[in-house]
Every structure is written in C-alpha cells, then in structure tokens.
Amino acid sequence: MSDKKVQKLLHITTFGCQMNDYDSGRLAALLTREGYTLTRDKEAADLILLNTCSVREKPEHKVYSFLGSLKEIKKENPNLIVGVAGCVAQQEGEKLLKKVPLLNLVFGPGEVENVAALVKRAQAGERLAATSLGALGRQIEPELPPDPGLKSQVTIMQGCNNFCTYCVVPYVRGREYSRPAETVLAEARGMVEKGTREIMLLGQNVNSYNDAESGLNFPQLLRRVAEIPGLWRVRFTTSHPKDFSPELIEVMAEVPQVMESLHLPAQSGSNRMLKAMNRRYTREHYLDRVELLKKNIKIAALGTDLIVGFPGETEDDFADTLELVRQVRYDYSYSFKYSDRPFAKAADFEDKVPEEVKSERLARLQELQTSKSLELHRELVGRKLEVLVEGPAKRGEALVTGRSRAGRAVNFPGHPSLFGTLVTVEITEARINSLMGRLVKPAQGE
Ligand code: 5AD
Ligand code: SF4
Numbered sequence: 001m002s003d004k005k006v007q008k009l010l011h012i013t014t015f016g017c018q019m020n021d022y023d024s025g026r027l028a029a030l031l032t033r034e035g036y037t038l039t040r041d042k043e044a045a046d047l048i049l050l051n052t053c054s055v056r057e058k059p060e061h062k063v064y065s066f067l068g069s070l071k072e073i074k075k076e077n078p079n080l081i082v083g084v085a086g087c088v089a090q091q092e093g094e095k096l097l098k099k100v101p102l103l104n105l106v107f108g109p110g111e112v113e114n115v116a117a118l119v120k121r122a123q124a125g126e127r128l129a130a131t132s133l134g135a136l137g138r139q140i141e142p143e144l145p146p147d148p149g150l151k152s153q154v155t156i157m158q159g160c161n162n163f164c165t166y167c168v169v170p171y172v173r174g175r176e177y178s179r180p181a182e183t184v185l186a187e188a189r190g191m192v193e194k195g196t197r198e199i200m201l202l203g204q205n206v207n208s209y210n211d212a213e214s215g216l217n218f219p220q221l222l223r224r225v226a227e228i229p230g231l232w233r234v235r236f237t238t239s240h241p242k243d244f245s246p247e248l249i250e251v252m253a254e255v256p257q258v259m260e261s262l263h264l265p266a267q268s269g270s271n272r273m274l275k276a277m278n279r280r281y282t283r284e285h286y287l288d289r290v291e292l293l294k295k296n297i298k299i300a301a302l303g304t305d306l307i308v309g310f311p312g313e314t315e316d317d318f319a320d321t322l323e324l325v326r327q328v329r330y331d332y333s334y335s336f337k338y339s340d341r342p343f344a345k346a347a348d349f350e351d352k353v354p355e356e357v358k359s360e361r362l363a364r365l366q367e368l369q370t371s372k373s374l375e376l377h378r379e380l381v382g383r384k385l386e387v388l389v390e391g392p393a394k395r396g397e398a399l400v401t402g403r404s405r406a407g408r409a410v411n412f413p414g415h416p417s418l419f420g421t422l423v424t425v426e427i428t429e430a431r432i433n434s435l436m437g438r439l440v441k442p443a444q445g446e
Contacts, residue, residue, distance in 0.1 A: 008036045008037070009037055009045045010039065010045060010048075011039050013049075016087065018153055018202050020051045022153050025153075026113075027049060027051070045080065047080070048080065052087055054168055055087065057339035067084070082104055086109060087173065090171075094129045153201075156209055157209050159173045160176055161208075162278075163345075164277050166344055167344055168344050178212075181214040184201075184221065197230075198233035204238065206238065207240055208240070222258060232422065241266065241289060242281040252297060260298075260405050261303070261407035266304045267279060268306065269283055270283070270316075271320075272317055277310060287328070290328050299380075305335070310346065311349035312351040322368055330373075335365050335366060336362075378430040381429065383427050385404040385406075385427060386422055387410045387423050388402050389421055392416070410437050412438055
C-alpha cells in the first residue's frame with residue numbers, strides 16, 4: 001500500500017513552549033518542501049515527529065508515554081519513521097535511541113534546519129542522534145510558514161546565557177544568539193503581507209536582544225516591528241526582570257501597536273530564594289519595575305512564572321511569594337513545583353523540599369491566584385475594550401472569541417464575519433480565565 005502512495009504524510013506533535021511551536025512550524029515548512037503533507041492522523045503518517053520539552057519533569061514524562069502509544073502503530077506500519085526533536089532530544093541524545101527501540105531519529109534544536117537530510121538517512125536504515133548546537137546561530141533565515149495565521153510568532157533570539165540554577169535551557173538550547181534585525185523584519189513583513197495582524201516576538205530573554213550588525217537593542221527592534229504597515233498588534237515574551245528596562249516601558253507606553261501585556265517571570269518573592277536561583281535581581285528591583293510599568297500604562301496585564309519548593313525554601317520564603325502575588329496583582333500566573341533537571345546546578349543542592357510540602361504550597365498559591373484573577377477581571381466589568389476577534393469560542397453557540405489589548409480572552413455573541421477584525425466589546429461578566437461581553441461596535445478603519 002504505502003509504496004503506491006503518492007503523497008507522503010507527516011504528523012507533528014508539539015509539547016512545550018512557544019519556541020517549540022515555532023520550531024515545529026519550521027519543521028513543517030522544511031518538510032512540505034520535500035513533498036510532505038501534514039496530517040493529524042498518526043496512523044496514516046509516514047513520518048511522525050515529536051517536538052519535546054524538558055524544562056520540568058512533567059513534560060518530559062509526557063514524551064515517554066507518547067512514544068509508548070506509538071508501539072502499535074509502528075507494528076502495523078514498519079516503514080514508519082519516528083523522530084524526537086527538541087529539548088529532550090538534545091538532553092538525552094543517543095541514550096534516547098537506546099531507551100526507545102522504535103525510534104529512528106533524535107535531533108536537537110540546533111539541527112532543525114537539517115531535518116530533510118536527517119529523515120533521508122533514517123529512511124535509508126540508519127538510527128541516528130544529531131545534537132550539534134553549533135548551527136543554532138545560522139539556523140533561522142527569513143522563512144515564511146506557508147500559511148501564517150491572523151496571529152504569528154517570530155523568533156528574535158535563541159538560547160540563554162543566564163544559568164538560573166534550576167534551569168536546563170542554557171544546556172539544551174545553547175548560548176544566546178540574536179537574529180539580525182533585517183532578517184526579523186523581513187520575516188515579519190512577509191507575514192503581514194500574507195494576512196498576519198498580530199505578531200508575538202519570541203526569545204528566552206528578549207530584553208537582552210542585541211544585534212551586532214544593526215546595533216539595535218530590543219526596544220529599538222520592537223519599534224521597528226511595530227512600524228510595519230498593516231500590522232495592528234505586537235507582543236513579546238519572555239522578559240527577564242533583570243533586563244526589563246525603563247526604555248522598554250517607554251516604547252510600550254508610546255507606540256500604540258505595542259500591546260499592554262507583559263510576561264515577567266518572578267520565580268519567587270523571596271530574596272534568599274532569588275539569590276539561590278541566580279536570578280540576579282531582588283524583590284525590590286522587581287517591584288520597582290512593576291510600579292514603573294503601572295504608572296506609565298493604564299490597563300496593563302501582568303503575568304508571571306513561579307516556582308514553589310525550590311531547595312531550601314522555608315514557609316517564610318513561600319509567604320514572600322504569596323505576598324508578591326497580592327502586591328503585584330497578576331492577571332495570571334503559571335506556577336510549578338520545583339523539579340531537579342539534568343545539568344542544572346540546583347539538582348545538587350541539599351535541603352530538598354518534600355513532595356507533600358510542594359503540593360500543598362502549590363495549591364495555596366493557585367488558590368490565591370484564582371481569587372486575584374477574578375478580582376481583577378471583575379474590575380473590568382462595564383469597561384469597553386478593543387478586541388481582535390480570532391474565531392469561534394470553544395464553548396457556547398454563536399459565541400466568538402478574541403483578545404483584548406492586555407491579552408485577556410474575551411467571549412461575546414457575534415457573527416463569523418467579525419473574524420479577523422478589531423471591535424469594541426463592553427465587558428458584562430468576569431470569569432477566572434476569561435471575560436464575557438457584548439459587541440458595542442466594530443472598530444473603525446479596519
Ligand atoms: N522546576 C520547576 N519549574 C521550572 N521552571 C524551569 N525550570 C524548572 C524546574 N527545574 C519553570 C520556570 C520557568 C518556566 C518556563 O518553567 O518558572 O519560567
Ligand atoms: Fe532558564 Fe533562567 Fe534562561 Fe529563563 S533566564 S531560560 S529560567 S536560565
């Protein structure tokens with residue numbers, strides 16, 4: 001059967017962060033060029049790629065259960081090529097081939113550009129692990145996904161030099177590399193020409209973007225992207241608090257296309273923990289920056305990442321984190337139980353916090369966040385917000401969904417003709433993760 005097939009089918013499953021989403025887009029684009037067509041159906045696929053995340057223990061576990069679920073499919077279709085990409089691939093390399101016999105191919109983030117050649121070698125019968133990070137810098141030439149959506153992502157930098165003591169990223173994604181501004185701008189322009197209206201600029205630490213060629217820093221690049229005609233909205237992630245500058249706040253306040261949303265991972269509210277984590281800022285510095293942001297931007301939404309149960313975290317340290325959440329009033333926070341990661345320094349720290357304590361702290365933190373999110377959202381009832389309508393809402397007939405400038409999900413009764421337009425919505429009801437509203441008027445000029 002498969003010999004007669006004219007079309008080669010490719011299935012990609014992606015775990016992890018937006019960097020992995022972006023890499024999966026690249027993999028799809030590069031393999032489409034080789035004659036592959038994307039399919040959701042794993043059983044029909046000739047090639048299955050799993051793009052993986054190893055930032056915490058939990059997503060890494062998911063990789064092994066996904067691979068386990070492919071056993072039957074591989075039995076039915078022995079010609080199927082299975083590859084693992086991303087951070088687990090980089091972290092484990094050859095070992096992964098040994099652990100998982102059905103695997104044909106393992107390749108890290110630095111090998112994405114070589115995917116076509118790697119797949120060919122796997123098809124020729126080789127089992128191989130490619131984990132060079134050397135090509136990371138040259139990897140991302142301007143390239144458009146075949147069909148960029150209303151919202152697209154553009155990677156502006158890769159890797160990380162920060163070495164937070166809990167984090168595997170510098171080891172699996174390599175050192176920081178800023179893409180040339182010209183390349184970033186060409187890619188963004190191309191997407192806008194094909195219909196993208198909102199761009200998310202991506203990097204592990206966008207604030208340390210520094211293009212040697214053009215001399216542009218991140219706030220300057222952000223301005224240039226925002227000036228692209230036809231682009232309505234720009235966001236960026238992630239910001240490291242130590243590099244989040246007043247200059248950037250100025251651009252956020254001044255440039256209407258730059259949205260009022262910011263993801264600023266605090267990780268902990270305790271100075272003692274921040275030091276042990278090698279975060280290189282203090283709670284006071286963090287709060288200063290938040291205050292400056294709030295002073296300059298009226299309805300900004302702040303999000304954060306928090307780790308509970310870092311080695312040595314006492315009840316007092318944890319109380320500092322709870323207090324930070326109360327003080328900053330985050331719109332949302334992603335919180336995680338600390339887990340040891342290969343290569344990361346904290347794996348060797350003593351004074352590990354017991355699992356039950358971590359779970360209990362996580363539950364308290366999440367409960368507090370839920371009440372804060374609801375409180376903030378309630379304050380928006382009665383306000384009129386600009387919303388970019390993205391599509392049908394998941395739940396609720398005849399409801400459409402979009403995002404406010406601050407990035408909050410807004411659902412309201414509306415017609416599909418509104419998809420892809422900017423409208424004004426009056427907020428009528430607050431939920432924990434979203435807002436309900438009613439259409440006031442389609443926005444002008446679009
Ligand atoms: N344990 C728990 N959480 C972690 N993160 C990164 N490494 C770890 C770890 N070892 C969290 C941080 C980071 C987010 C992407 O994942 O909060 O910001
Ligand atoms: Fe990891 Fe810290 Fe780099 Fe973020 S800044 S990727 S947490 S090392």
